[in-house]
Amino acid sequence: MVDMARVWPILCQFGIGGLLCAVGVWAGLSSGYLDMKLKDDRRLVAVIVGGFVGLLVLSCAFTFWLPFVGGGDAS
Amino acid sequence: MIGTQLDLIVMVSYFVVVVGFGVYFGKYSSTTKDFYFGGQRFAWWVIAFSATATTVGSYSFVKYSAAGYNYGLSSTQSYLNDWFWVPVLLLIWLPIIYFQRIQSVPEYFERRFSKTTRLVATVFILIYLIGYVGINLLTLGQALHTMLGWSVFAGASLACVAVTFYVFAGGQTSVIMTDLVQGITLLIVGVGIFLAGVAHFGGFVDWWALMPESHRYIFSEFNKPDKFSFIGVYGQDGLANTGAFVLMNQGIIMRFLALRSVKDARKMSICWILVLAPLAAITVSGGGWIAKALVENGELETTANDSFIHAAHLLCSPGIFGFVLAALMAALMSTADTLINASSAVFVNDVYRPYFKKEAKDTHYLKVARISSLSVAAIGLLLVPIFDGETVYQAHAKFTAAITPPIVMAILLGILWKRFNTPAALATMVGGGALVFLSTFSPFDALFLKPLAFGMGEGSYKFIRAVFGLLVSGGLGIIVAYATRPQPLESIAGLITGTQLQAMEFFKGAPLNRREGEVVYVPVETDASLSGDETVLVSSAHMETLAAEAGDLLYVCDRRWWFGGLRSFHTKAVEGGEGATLRLSAEAMARGHFQDGDVVYIEKQF
Numbered sequence A: 001m002v003d004m005a006r007v008w009p010i011l012c013q014f015g016i017g018g019l020l021c022a023v024g025v026w027a028g029l030s031s032g033y034l035d036m037k038l039k040d041d042r043r044l045v046a047v048i049v050g051g052f053v054g055l056l057v058l059s060c061a062f063t064f065w066l067p068f069v070g071g072g073d074a075s
Numbered sequence B: 001m002i003g004t005q006l007d008l009i010v011m012v013s014y015f016v017v018v019v020g021f022g023v024y025f026g027k028y029s030s031t032t033k034d035f036y037f038g039g040q041r042f043a044w045w046v047i048a049f050s051a052t053a054t055t056v057g058s059y060s061f062v063k064y065s066a067a068g069y070n071y072g073l074s075s076t077q078s079y080l081n082d083w084f085w086v087p088v089l090l091l092i093w094l095p096i097i098y099f100q101r102i103q104s105v106p107e108y109f110e111r112r113f114s115k116t117t118r119l120v121a122t123v124f125i126l127i128y129l130i131g132y133v134g135i136n137l138l139t140l141g142q143a144l145h146t147m148l149g150w151s152v153f154a155g156a157s158l159a160c161v162a163v164t165f166y167v168f169a170g171g172q173t174s175v176i177m178t179d180l181v182q183g184i185t186l187l188i189v190g191v192g193i194f195l196a197g198v199a200h201f202g203g204f205v206d207w208w209a210l211m212p213e214s215h216r217y218i219f220s221e222f223n224k225p226d227k228f229s230f231i232g233v234y235g236q237d238g239l240a241n242t243g244a245f246v247l248m249n250q251g252i253i254m255r256f257l258a259l260r261s262v263k264d265a266r267k268m269s270i271c272w273i274l275v276l277a278p279l280a281a282i283t284v285s286g287g288g289w290i291a292k293a294l295v296e297n298g299e300l301e302t303t304a305n306d307s308f309i310h311a312a313h314l315l316c317s318p319g320i321f322g323f324v325l326a327a328l329m330a331a332l333m334s335t336a337d338t339l340i341n342a343s344s345a346v347f348v349n350d351v352y353r354p355y356f357k358k359e360a361k362d363t364h365y366l367k368v369a370r371i372s373s374l375s376v377a378a379i380g381l382l383l384v385p386i387f388d389g390e391t392v393y394q395a396h397a398k399f400t401a402a403i404t405p406p407i408v409m410a411i412l413l414g415i416l417w418k419r420f421n422t423p424a425a426l427a428t429m430v431g432g433g434a435l436v437f438l439s440t441f442s443p444f445d446a447l448f449l450k451p452l453a454f455g456m457g458e459g460s461y462k463f464i465r466a467v468f469g470l471l472v473s474g475g476l477g478i479i480v481a482y483a484t485r486p487q488p489l490e491s492i493a494g495l496i497t498g499t500q501l502q503a504m505e506f507f508k509g510a511p512l513n514r515r516e517g518e519v520v521y522v523p524v525e526t527d528a529s530l531s532g533d534e535t536v537l538v539s540s541a542h543m544e545t546l547a548a549e550a551g552d553l554l555y556v557c558d559r560r561w562w563f564g565g566l567r568s569f570h571t572k573a574v575e576g577g578e579g580a581t582l583r584l585s586a587e588a589m590a591r592g593h594f595q596d597g598d599v600v601y602i603e604k605q606f
Helices: A004-031 A039-068 B005-028 B032-040 B044-055 B060-079 B082-099 B105-112 B115-148 B152-201 B204-210 B230-247 B250-257 B262-296 B307-315 B320-355 B362-388 B390-416 B422-438 B444-452 B458-483 B500-508 B540-546 B586-592
Strands: B520-526 B553-558 B568-572 B582-584 B599-604
Touching: A004 A039, A004 B082, A004 B230, A004 B500, A039 B082, A039 B262, B005 B032, B005 B152, B005 B320, B032 B152, B032 B250, B032 B320, B032 B362, B044 B152, B044 B250, B044 B262, B044 B320, B060 B230, B060 B262, B060 B307, B060 B320, B082 B230, B082 B250, B082 B262, B082 B390, B082 B500, B105 B115, B105 B320, B105 B390, B115 B152, B115 B320, B115 B362, B115 B390, B115 B422, B152 B204, B152 B262, B152 B307, B152 B320, B152 B362, B204 B262, B230 B390, B230 B458, B250 B320, B262 B307, B307 B320, B320 B362, B390 B422, B390 B458, B422 B444, B422 B458, B444 B458, B520 B540, B520 B586, B540 B599, B553 B586, B568 B586, B582 B586
Parallel strands: B520 B582
Antiparallel strands: B520 B599, B553 B568, B553 B599
């Protein structure tokens, strides 16, 4: 059974974090400052999304998988 | 004294080298722009490492090693939430301050709201910064007391003199260059200790097996324990402190403004937050994790607060341990120098210039900048014995907790919401700050904070106070904004999201050219017929490769990357002839620290 005390932190961090990222990207796009016709700007959006996904994967690995790998007690 | 005479020699040598390094780079500081913003010429990697050294504060090794010892990997959670603020920083806040040439957070408040708002922000931020100078010097003194047995004030005085010496000589340029060295030192030592510990146990698998399961999670449980729950740490660090870090930390803002372009700010942020911050998290926490495994293995007895130093002492041979002590000093000095430079910037920009001498030569302001750096350091040092008694220290901590969330909310709403006006900003800062301050006293703490504590006890209030501060100050600001008239849109152009392109046009003073071009590598040549600092002649062929037009902003930099932008300058494109060289006036050659025949690269900005 999933321990919600371990799930809520991920939902909270990446939920509010996703909202903050969305606000920033929206502000860039709606102002025209972020121009998706430019290679650098496309790369920036890709890196923002990639960083978000990478951190999410890392967080899930250290919550649902790696704590149970190897020996150790359950203190 | 901890360690041997050899360790002491290594530490003192490091100390002398860093101070000498900082003083050497003083020669690159000849204007206030150099003194506060490093001439806006640094490459992303220099700033990324130096900012890492600044963020690893005086308290970091003790605080995060203790957290790592007590709670395991979740000690890193404070370092893993910066990424979510990056889009707000890079796409809204940074374009506004960089292109509007805003030099301090209070200056933004005047441009966006009013003079009164700037005054309130100046007072809050100066107390906050100078208080932190005192706290940092106190921590420096305490560290030297533990390591060498000196009195706290004597240690703080020596460290203060050393740091102030190079800040006085070179301002931000010296701070950046010394922090570059200190950042690299910190990361090598911290990660090195962790890897040495892992190797001591026979590899990652064996070390991991010694860690209790409760220590293997990246986040602590949602609402427990009271003093290290996820929601408490996230509210305080992930929202309030990280928000403050990217929006109101004058030292970090100055570091961003020292970059050669906003494009470099992107690279710097990505390297800093996705690569160096996780390494910094390992640097400051790793000692605690290794100490915990050593204790579990029956090899060490220690307390959480001493875990880093004890683990390092056990793992390092004499001499190498001296580098560990040097890394601790690096963490302390790299924060103190930034704070002194930042406090001086706020004083000159927001107190001296507007209230004492509005129009003067740059050399005058540079002199005042140097004197104010000395004064800030002296006040900070005087605070050391006062802070050594707990009461004033705690008062500053309460004050900081009270003003941080309101200022973060005032800036955030100011850049995001056009309706947010002067009365709303004042209500957010003063009203919000007062309510948060009230929440530090009984019975208001329980009254205000218990409903937000997710069932946790009083131990969580310190953390939950940040969430309360953000909610209450934001709420007050929104109510007042709706109850009062909005400012005319034309008065806030370039200062709010949606108007970033206007800010860029303001910066350039001409229409933008965002066509994509290529970087051009070319030798430089002095042209005696040219004069003035801004005069360069670019050949037609190079203009075409750059996709540049006359008047576009160019960045000219020595092609040798290891200078990190020290030999460079900004200029405007002027088309001239068909030559294979870039022709510069003698003044421009001097400004860029170039010599005839040096190969530079030219980059069009916009």
